[in-house]
Amino acid sequence: MRASALADYARGLGQLGRPFIYLHETGSTNDEVRERALAGAREGLLVLAEVQHAGRGRLGRRWESPAGTSLLFSLLFHPPEPVAPSAARIQMLCELALLEAVREQLPSAFKIKWPNDLIVSDGEGWRKVAGMLGELESEGGRPTFLILGIGLNVNIPSEALPVLAPNATSLAVEGGRPVERALLLDDFLSRADGFYARFKAGWDPLPDWRAELAWMGERVEVRTPGRTWLGRAEDVDAEGALLLRTTEGILQRFTAGDVTLRPL
Numbered sequence: 001m002r003a004s005a006l007a008d009y010a011r012g013l014g015q016l017g018r019p020f021i022y023l024h025e026t027g028s029t030n031d032e033v034r035e036r037a038l039a040g041a042r043e044g045l046l047v048l049a050e051v052q053h054a055g056r057g058r059l060g061r062r063w064e065s066p067a068g069t070s071l072l073f074s075l076l077f078h079p080p081e082p083v084a085p086s087a088a089r090i091q092m093l094c095e096l097a098l099l100e101a102v103r104e105q106l107p108s109a110f111k112i113k114w115p116n117d118l119i120v121s122d123g124e125g126w127r128k129v130a131g132m133l134g135e136l137e138s139e140g141g142r143p144t145f146l147i148l149g150i151g152l153n154v155n156i157p158s159e160a161l162p163v164l165a166p167n168a169t170s171l172a173v174e175g176g177r178p179v180e181r182a183l184l185l186d187d188f189l190s191r192a193d194g195f196y197a198r199f200k201a202g203w204d205p206l207p208d209w210r211a212e213l214a215w216m217g218e219r220v221e222v223r224t225p226g227r228t229w230l231g232r233a234e235d236v237d238a239e240g241a242l243l244l245r246t247t248e249g250i251l252q253r254f255t256a257g258d259v260t261l262r263p264l
């Protein structure tokens with residue numbers, strides 16, 4: 001495995017990313033954080049791994065990434081009450097922070113693909129560069145803490161991309177040069193810290209997040225486990241759910257958990 005400045009990374013100031021735990025390999029960083037959270041870990045804990053053997057996406061899907069090429073990490077949040085809506089806002093503000101951090105590196109056309117992906121969307125179509133997996137833990141039927149896992153394709157070479165997903169891309173492929181992962185992580189954490197502090201002081205990230213969503217107003221296909229819907233992505237509502245105007249003219253609402261969205 002290649003030596004990495006990430007192994008020596010330490011967060012200076014700020015809440016998110018402290019403590020920082022670096023692992024050469026693991027099953028899933030979300031599980032690493034969950035175990036530590038159940039044992040009483042503080043908010044801000046970050047576990048990062050160079051490779052995951054059971055990295056996951058939503059709906060039991062896999063998240064694959066060659067060792068040492070990417071940013072694969074999970075963060076622990078103790079969302080303020082009411083926990084579930086706060087957790088949704090935290091995912092939005094982290095997506096905004098990730099978007100800003102990658103834009104700082106590359107002038108590409110990055111957008112957020114509802115609900116949880118970062119894509120490049122340009123004249124050649126769209127390509128996925130990152131995915132986010134939020135898992136809300138409950139105790140006695142009450143949500144307690146949020147584990148937010150992020151997989152960002154940083155320096156994956158083009159020949160390794162097609163086996164990950166048909167439209168996977170990486171920052172290095174998009175920009176034609178490698179990107180320093182520790183710098184990128186630090187930039188993301190600083191921005192997420194700032195956004196989280198603003199959120200706790202009353203700021204709502206939804207309008208900014210909404211403004212960065214791909215394909216709003218356009219024709220899309222929405223897949224749920226049982227059915228495929230066609231229509232126009234009209235908007236998102238106050239909870240961040242997707243509102244689709246179906247071809248039959250009905251306004252259909254989708255929550256993040258069980259849906260795949262694609263342009264038509």
Ligand code: BT5
Nearest residue numbers: 028030055056057058061063064131132149150151165168
């Ligand atoms: C996601 O799910 O996009 C959320 C991915 C979250 C991964 C992070 S890594 C750190 C933390 N620990 C974990 O175990 N998970 C989190 P979803 O929207 O369901 O997308 C999954 C789909 O993305 C797969 O079915 C593939 O088609 C595609 N995919 C898998 N690996 C990819 C990659 N490296 N780049 C682009 N697409 C990928």
